[in-house]
Amino acid sequence: MSYGLLKGKKGIIFGALDENSIAWQTALRVHEEGGSFVLTNAPIAMRMGTINELAEKTNAKIIPADATSIEDLENLVAESMEVLGGKIDFVLHSIGMSVNVRKGRSYTDQKYDWTAKGWDVSAGSFHKVMQVLYKHDAMNEWGSIVALSYMAAQRVFPDYNDMADNKAFLESIARSFGYFFGRDKNVRVNTISQSPTPTTAGKGVKGFDGFIAYAEKMSPLGNASALDCANYTVSLFSDLTKKVTLQNLFHDGGFSNMGVSDAVMEAFEEQQKD
Numbered sequence: 001m002s003y004g005l006l007k008g009k010k011g012i013i014f015g016a017l018d019e020n021s022i023a024w025q026t027a028l029r030v031h032e033e034g035g036s037f038v039l040t041n042a043p044i045a046m047r048m049g050t051i052n053e054l055a056e057k058t059n060a061k062i063i064p065a066d067a068t069s070i071e072d073l074e075n076l077v078a079e080s081m082e083v084l085g086g087k088i089d090f091v092l093h094s095i096g097m098s099v100n101v102r103k104g105r106s107y108t109d110q111k112y113d114w115t116a117k118g119w120d121v122s123a124g125s126f127h128k129v130m131q132v133l134y135k136h137d138a139m140n141e142w143g144s145i146v147a148l149s150y151m152a153a154q155r156v157f158p159d160y161n162d163m164a165d166n167k168a169f170l171e172s173i174a175r176s177f178g179y180f181f182g183r184d185k186n187v188r189v190n191t192i193s194q195s196p197t198p199t200t201a202g203k204g205v206k207g208f209d210g211f212i213a214y215a216e217k218m219s220p221l222g223n224a225s226a227l228d229c230a231n232y233t234v235s236l237f238s239d240l241t242k243k244v245t246l247q248n249l250f251h252d253g254g255f256s257n258m259g260v261s262d263a264v265m266e267a268f269e270e271q272q273k274d
């Protein structure tokens, strides 16, 4: 259902790789709500993914950019303003990658140049995106910038590895840059801390299947899907949330405030009987 919440708003959406991506679902929902946008992803992802299909469905232009490259980001922001015909109202940073996770190195055996690369892609890029937008005065007043995080920034999830540290850094950048963006440009900056979601990035984490099933049983409302996340993001891009900023917003069916649930207890009690 469409409420026309983003009618006339213009934005940039990072990170749509395939239809499972949170950014993909968000692009579809933003389009339904009347927003127009540029889609962007790393040049290498363009070759792997199916972003053209999404661009056709949403009448979006694709502008490739490695989110760790200031040069690419400057080009992206300048071209986006040209294509969209003015300043930007919303930005979604939906980017994450750890080389240590990908190559199966445990948290206690990191290769630090991989750690640095993962940090740059997953957290540093958020600062770079905002710094480019800020310096070029590219955001409209009362615009909204959202990045996606995960609760491993606050609690221990061993197999999430160095991504836990990257997410803690990402959330801190949202607060720190959000202050300046709010003070100087009336732009809000938030992170959404999303449930485990079956995407390329999500499924890359060791033990993901067991973990997503556990989170489902722990959460009174069940896990939030990519589409649920898209809907929440639309609300944060809309004018209905103008005074929400510097927040890390849990979007996880209640998981983050749970100790234990009946469903999890039952699973353990069953095990004891065996």
Ligand SMILES: NC(=O)c1ccc[n+]([C@@H]2O[C@H](COP(=O)([O-])OP(=O)(O)OC[C@H]3O[C@@H](n4cnc5c(N)ncnc54)[C@H](O)[C@@H]3O)[C@@H](O)[C@H]2O)c1
Pocket: 014, 015, 016, 017, 018, 020, 021, 022, 023, 041, 042, 045, 065, 066, 067, 068, 093, 094, 095, 096, 097, 121, 148, 149, 150, 193, 194, 195, 196, 197, 198, 199, 200, 201, 202, 203
């Ligand atoms: N899937 C989950 O369980 C989950 C849970 C909480 C938060 N998140 C976060 O959601 C966000 C989106 O991930 P997703 O789950 O949709 O997976 P995804 O794999 O579909 O998306 C990750 C995206 O990051 C892009 N990317 C990687 N390196 C890049 C670079 N240098 N420049 C630009 N883009 C680059 C990839 O091409 C891809 O499109 C990430 O920040 C992820 O950490 C995911």
